[in-house]
Amino acid sequence: MENLPSNGRKAIEEELIKGRDIANQLLEVLVLKSNTRHHADLEGSMLPFAEDLVRKVLCSFTNTLLLLNTDHCYSSNHAVIPILTKDAHFQNPDHIKDEPCKSFFHPRKRRGCYKRKSSVPTWETNNSILMEDGYEWRKYGQKITMNAKYLRNYYRCTHKYDEGCPAIKQVQRIQEEPPLYRTTYYGQHNCKGSLSTEIMFETASSSESPMFFSFSSPFQSKEQYQLHSSSVFQSAKQEPLEVIPDDDHVVHKQLHSSDYHLLCEYESDFNYSRHGTMLSSAESVLLVNGNSLHFDG
DNA sequence: CGTATTTGACCTCC
């Protein structure tokens, strides 16, 4: 952060402040909702508003991440590289069609016949808790790696086969106490059927290569979103735990959105005061191209 | 019984 140009830092601050304010609005809506539990009509009218607020918060986070990415390219003296072009082959369904062996629609003749993904992550985060990222993931493998003390877990987007979504992520526990997880994302979601918020940015250094960033919610419909929301806030539905065996003990973590929220709820220290809402966060955000960029609150 | 996870096998890349 220290190396960020002042205009970039200001933009990031503005995005964060915006996100904080919207989150506060959402909180007020939820508080109001709990106080008007017996007025079904009123409650019904609030849901779309709350939904809109959630989308704005997500959008704000996305913008912040993108700004950090852009500024990082500045500070590290690297050419600005649009995120999506780094692994464009993930994006292009035509590419898949050209290679039957790798096609989602043509079963592989041989086991393990695949093309290894780009080694350049789209983005990367370090978190003391397992954060909800708004997508549905399915685990497809785990591995002990050379320099890692803990298992690395591999996830693909749930919509890989039904919509050809190429997004994958790796979750690597990197520290025992306090628990710290590194989540690395590869590829971009292109799954449809979700409430999608797309934003277009012009990179500060090149007006000819706009950066395009997509952030989609995993919910197939408004009803599904509402159902999900209710499960989050009522702490009712419990998805199965994912178990990550360590060397000497078992750590469980939550895979699904509702549980991530619950974790956040339990482990994060929120200050809900109107003018000073802060996430107490041991988390850092690292972005693209393998270079770390620590973001300390 | 359908879907998600586990886990050993197998493949690519360095």
Add this chain to the structure above:
DNA sequence: GGAGGTCAAATACG
């Protein structure tokens, strides 16, 4: 040749 990434059969789970 070894490390890392993915596949897919077996298994677990709701």
